Amino acid sequence: MRDRARALFIDLDGVLRRWDPAPMIAVEVKYGLKPASLLETAMSWDIYRPAMAGEITDAEWMSLVATRLPLGDDESAAAVAEWQAYRGEVDPEALAFVREVRAAGRPVAIATNATDRLRGDLDALGLTGEVDLVISSWELKVHKPAPEFFTEACVLVGQLPRHVLMVDDDDRVIRGARSSGLSGYRWTGSEHVPYLRKVLDLPE
Structure with missing residues (x-):
């Protein structure tokens, strides 16, 4: 039987932060772009990879996205800027779980693939003070699911x-953590929080 987890690593995007597609789609409609084309371009x-691994800044990443859009230079830059203006929303159920874990004396770290924009986003979302530690791929210079990320994060x-639980919405990250x-x-919503409480041995 595995040891009970003594600490929680929780992903940001898809777990603590959720994204409403409407504002992003509105930008694509405004500029005549195909639906999801901005996201697909950014995820090339x-x-x-270099944006998540700390090899380029967020601004440099977005500049590269702009160069790949089928628009003029000024329009491309404007479209990317408007798309980036929306920074998502906190998932209240995931945040409630984080607070419960911390209240029970278990440390919680955001462990996420991110750019140098992460710290500002966490401040804007009000999440900075909600966790004990922020572990960023950009700062570690290695991204999930690389073993080095998890090794350094545990340190x-x-x-x-064996005393850490990783909660993420990406199967590859879960496999890498294990x-x-x-x-x-793998986080699909708050319906399995009762199970996660048991993994962390939280009081009833």
């Missing part, structure tokens, strides 16, 4: 991997 591996939180010795659980 050759520019997404930072001061726990052995391969690195952590417990891993």
Whole structure:
């Protein structure tokens, strides 16, 4: 039987932060772009990976996105700027879970693939003070699901991997966490919080 988790790593996007597609679609409609084309362009591996691994800044990443849009230079820059203006919303149920974990004395870290814009986003979303630690791929210079990310993250939180639970919405990250010795659980919503409470041995 696995040891009970003593610390929680929680992902930001898709778990603590959710995205309403409407504001992003509105930008694409305004500029005559195909639906989801901005996101698909931004997620192109050759520019997404270096942005997450701390090799380029968020501004440089977005500049590369703009160069790939089928618009003029000024329009492309404007479209990207408007698309980036929306920074998502906090998922209240995920935040309530984080607060419950911390109230029980378990440290909580946001462990996320992100750019150098992360800290400002967390401040704007009111999340900075809601966790004990922020572990960013941009700052570590390695991104999930690389084993080095989890190894360094566990060192930072001061726990052995077997004592850490990783909650993420990406199957690849969960597999990577488990391969690195952590417990891993794929987040699909708050319906499984009772199970996660047991993994963390929280009081009833």
